[in-house]
Amino acid sequence: MKTETIQLAGDVPGNHIELRVLRFAGKDEKAVTAYLQSSLHGSELPGQAALHFLIPMLEKAEREGRIAGDITVVPQANPIGSAQWFSHQHLGRFEFFSNVNFNRSFPLLDTFDTSGLVSLDGPKPLAERLKAQLLRLALPHEIVLDLHCDDESENYLYIHQAFLPEMYDLASSLGSTAILSWNSTADAAFEEACAHPVLQLPDSKRDVKRRAVTTVEFRGLSDVDVATGKADAEGLYRFLVHRGVVIDAAVKLTVDFKGPVTPLENVEMVRAPQGGMVLFHVNIGDEVEAGAKLVTVVTIPGDPSGDVTLTAPQAGRILTRRSHRYTRRGDDLLKLLGSKRSEQARPGSLEA
Numbered sequence: 565m566k567t568e569t570i571q572l573a574g575d576v577p578g579n580h581i582e583l584r585v586l587r588f589a590g591k592d593e594k595a596v597t598a599y600l601q602s603s604l605h606g607s608e609l610p611g612q613a614a615l616h617f618l619i620p621m622l623e624k625a626e627r628e629g630r631i632a633g634d635i636t637v638v639p640q641a642n643p644i645g646s647a648q649w650f651s652h653q654h655l656g657r658f659e660f661f662s663n664v665n666f667n668r669s670f671p672l673l674d675t676f677d678t679s680g681l682v683s684l685d686g687p688k689p690l691a692e693r694l695k696a697q698l699l700r701l702a703l704p705h706e707i708v709l710d711l712h713c714d715d716e717s718e719n720y721l722y723i724h725q726a727f728l729p730e731m732y733d734l735a736s737s738l739g740s741t742a743i744l745s746w747n748s749t750a751d752a753a754f755e756e757a758c759a760h761p762v763l764q765l766p767d768s769k770r771d772v773k774r775r776a777v778t779t780v781e782f783r784g785l786s787d788v789d790v791a792t793g794k795a796d797a798e799g800l801y802r803f804l805v806h807r808g809v810v811i812d813a814a815v816k817l818t819v820d821f822k823g824p825v826t827p828l829e830n831v832e833m834v835r836a837p838q839g840g841m842v843l844f845h846v847n848i849g850d851e852v853e854a855g856a857k858l859v860t861v862v863t864i865p866g867d868p869s870g871d872v873t874l875t876a877p878q879a880g881r882i883l884t885r886r887s888h889r890y891t892r893r894g895d896d897l898l899k900l901l902g903s904k905r906s907e908q909a910r911p912g913s914l915e916a
């Protein structure tokens with residue numbers, strides 16, 4: 565394994581960030597190549613835990629001559645977001661300077677040529693230079709796994725429809741319970757930026773059997789522990805073996821994904837009509853009927869007349885819940901996977 569530290573100068577003198585990039589050189593130039601990164605939203609750590617346990621497995625494979633395709637790993641993809649603390653709380657989703665989500669507004673390239681991207685020391689803000697650099701690192705690879713997590717959540721994947729059903733193997737490897745499929749835009753999330761040049765190719769040239777581009781939602785923010793991290797590392801490893809990136813005769817994958825594949829427009833984003841205390845009636849993984857009680861927002865503590873109870877707009881599965889219990893008007897509260905288009909569906913990504 566080679567460790568490279570890429571330095572990006574800050575936007576004012578005396579500051580810089582460092583991006584730590586781990587590279588495993590494949591011995592078979594025809595093998596599929598893979599890029600894995602985690603914590604693009606600074607405090608989302610289940611993917612980082614998985615990589616923490618995956619890297620020694622890859623080092624062992626390397627010592628034994630079993631790395632077939634090049635593998636690049638960036639365990640902490642966002643040193644800017646990782647360092648954003650305010651009033652003793654970590655806030656790693658939006659960049660403090662611009663208030664732009666760290667996983668939006670990536671450059672969408674029509675080809676794999678990255679020469680037009682802003683350089684490491686180009687005349688652009690640090691966050692834009694970091695995004696360009698992550699894209700330069702990822703685009704040469706056929707597999708791109710961007711490891712995130714939700715708030716309180718099942719283990720699920722975002723996948724562009726062009727990569728389905730070929731990517732059911734990843735869902736099987738990771739034990740994902742659902743796939744959210746998209747086909748228009750994800751507001752230039754990293755995943756979309758990595759898929760974009762592929763999607764400009766005619767179907768016959770996309771070579772989707774070799775490719776996998778996804779945002780992995782590795783459960784919830786607090787699902788960070790040794791057992792889960794090791795199990796997720798094994799899931800990632802199994803997938804890399806299945807795709808021929810790593811050679812390991814002892815590892816076999818059965819592709820048996822049976823979870824729902826839900827288009828984004830079928831996801832019911834249940835939002836708070838008023839602010840207040842959140843009392844959930846459902847947990848993640850629950851199957852509910854249309855009209856079932858989902859959540860009550862208490863707007864006048866002690867006076868039930870102020871309670872606002874939200875019900876399921878259609879039958880489906882509870883995929884995620886927010887972890888906070890105090891909400892503002894308009895906040896997302898949970899995601900329900902429906903089987904028909906949501907009346908609230910809107911273009912772009914589900915969340916801000």
Ligand SMILES: [Zn+2]
Pocket residue numbers: 604605608667712713
């Ligand atoms: Zn995220």
